[in-house]
Amino acid sequence: MVSPGVTYTQDKPFVGQCVLITGGGTGIGRAAALAFASQGAANLIITGRRAEPLAQVAALDPTIVPVIADVSSEDGAAAAAEAVRERGARWMSWCTTPGSSA
Numbered sequence: 001m002v003s004p005g006v007t008y009t010q011d012k013p014f015v016g017q018c019v020l021i022t023g024g025g026t027g028i029g030r031a032a033a034l035a036f037a038s039q040g041a042a043n044l045i046i047t048g049r050r051a052e053p054l055a056q057v058a059a060l061d062p063t064i065v066p067v068i069a070d071v072s073s074e075d076g077a078a079a080a081a082e083a084v085r086e087r088g089a090r091w092m093s094w095c096t097t098p099g100s101s102a
Contacts, residue, residue, distance in 0.1 A: 012040030018089035020080055021046045022071045022096045024064075025053030029097035036093070037061040043089045047071055047080050 019036045023029035024046025033046050034057070044061070047069045048054050054066035067083045069076035 014093070015040035016042045017092040018043040018045070018084060018087070019093040019095065020084065021094075022080075023048055024097070025050060025057055025066075027097065029095070030057050032095050032097060033057055033064055034060060036095075037063050041093075043084070043087045045080065045083045045087075047076070 014036055017040075019041045021029050021033050021036070021044070024033045025048035029046065029048070030053070033044055036044055037060075041063060044064045045067055046054055046057060046064055047067045049068065049070050051066070051068050054068065058064040058066040065083060065087070067080055069079040071077045071080050
């Protein structure tokens with residue numbers, strides 16, 4: 001499902017979608033954020049516990065919004081959900097990339 005007025009294309013399957021990525025500041029989460037951005041995601045919210053890596057990823061694409069939050073806690077999950085609401089969106093995809101990939 002895409003937002004009203006947005007045309008889905010085969011080369012941009014996430015056009016108009018809101019995507020929430022946990023652990024989006026480094027590793028697989030960072031790669032996922034950049035991939036979703038290149039596939040047309042309109043609102044890309046990345047979460048993590050460290051501000052600097054989140055800010056570095058957000059600087060790479062204007063659709064990426066960093067949220068400092070540990071979503072394993074109730075407060076962190078609420079902060080991520082609020083970031084979605086603040087943008088007038090509802091998330092359509094959730095990508096969890098915990099810890100490390102090594």
